[in-house]
Amino acid sequence: MSCYHHLTTFDRARIETMTHLGMSLRQIAKNLGRSPSTISRERRRNANGKTPYQSENAHEMAQERRRKSKPHGKWSPELAEFITNKLDRTWSPEQIVGRCFSRTLSFKTIYRWVYQGRLQRTASVLRRKGKSQKPYETRGRFTVGTSIKQRPKEIRKRETFGHWELDTVVSGRGKSKGCLATFIERKTRWYCAIPMPDRTAASMEAAIRKVETSLPKNAFQTATVDRGKEFACYGPIEK
Known part of the structure; x- marks a missing residue:
C-alpha cells in the first residue's frame, strides 16, 4: 500500500533522469507513484530559471525551505493532496490514519481540515460509502530477503x-x-x-x-x- 512521504533524494534523482530523457509529467508521475501536480510543483519550486532541474540542488532548496518555514501544524500542500486523493477513493479519515500514518496524525485533524476548507473538499465527502481499493502490481511480487x-x-x-x-x-x-x-x-x-x-x-x-x-x-x-x-x-x- 502506498502511503504519504516526502520526496527523497532518490526520488529527485529519478525525476532529473526522466526529465533528461524527455518523459512527460504524467509518465514521471506514474513511475514514481505520484500525481502529475506533485511532479509539476517539484520542478517549478526547485528549478533555477537559468538552469534545468537538478536533483541535488532541488533537495537542498527543499531542505532550506523546510528549515525556514514557520510551524503551522502538520499541514502541507503535499500532505493535503495525498489525503484528498484517499478521500476521493472513499477512504475515511480513520482508515487514512490507521493505514498510513499510525500515531503521527490524528483522524480528528483530517476532519478539522475538511471543515476548515484546507483539503479543497466539502464535508459531504466524509459521508460517502464504499470500500477502499488497493493498487496491485500486475507483474507479480516476490519477497525480498533483508529489509x-x-x-x-x-x-x-x-x-x-x-x-x-x-x-x-x-x-x-x-x-x-x-x-x-x-x-x-x-x-x-x-x-x-x-x-x-x-x-x-x-x-x-x-x-x-x-x-x-x-x-x-x-x-x-x-x-x-x-x-x-x-x-x-x-x-x-x-x-
Whole structure:
C-alpha cells in the first residue's frame, strides 16, 4: 500500500533522469507513484530559471525551505493532496490514519481540515460509502530477503560506502517494454541508469552485474530493492 512521504533524494534523482530523457509529467508521475501536480510543483519550486532541474540542488532548496518555514501544524500542500486523493477513493479519515500514518496524525485533524476548507473538499465527502481499493502490481511480487530496517546501523545511517538503492523506470513511450535500471549509492547519493530491454529478472541481473563489474572491488556490497518481480534475481546475487 502506498502511503504519504516526502520526496527523497532518490526520488529527485529519478525525476532529473526522466526529465533528461524527455518523459512527460504524467509518465514521471506514474513511475514514481505520484500525481502529475506533485511532479509539476517539484520542478517549478526547485528549478533555477537559468538552469534545468537538478536533483541535488532541488533537495537542498527543499531542505532550506523546510528549515525556514514557520510551524503551522502538520499541514502541507503535499500532505493535503495525498489525503484528498484517499478521500476521493472513499477512504475515511480513520482508515487514512490507521493505514498510513499510525500515531503521527490524528483522524480528528483530517476532519478539522475538511471543515476548515484546507483539503479543497466539502464535508459531504466524509459521508460517502464504499470500500477502499488497493493498487496491485500486475507483474507479480516476490519477497525480498533483508529489509533496510534489518540492515546494520552503518548502512541505515549511510555511514559507509557501497550500499545501493535499486529501482526501475519505465519509458511509457508507445508499446516499448524498454526501461532503465537506476542505481543510487546511499552514502554519496551518486547514481546511474542502465538501459534494459524489459523488466524481467534476467535483464535486471544483467544490469546489476554491469554496474558491479564497472566499480572497484567491494564498492557494491548490498542493495535495497522494492518488491517488483524484476528483483527476484536479487536473492542469488545477494548470496
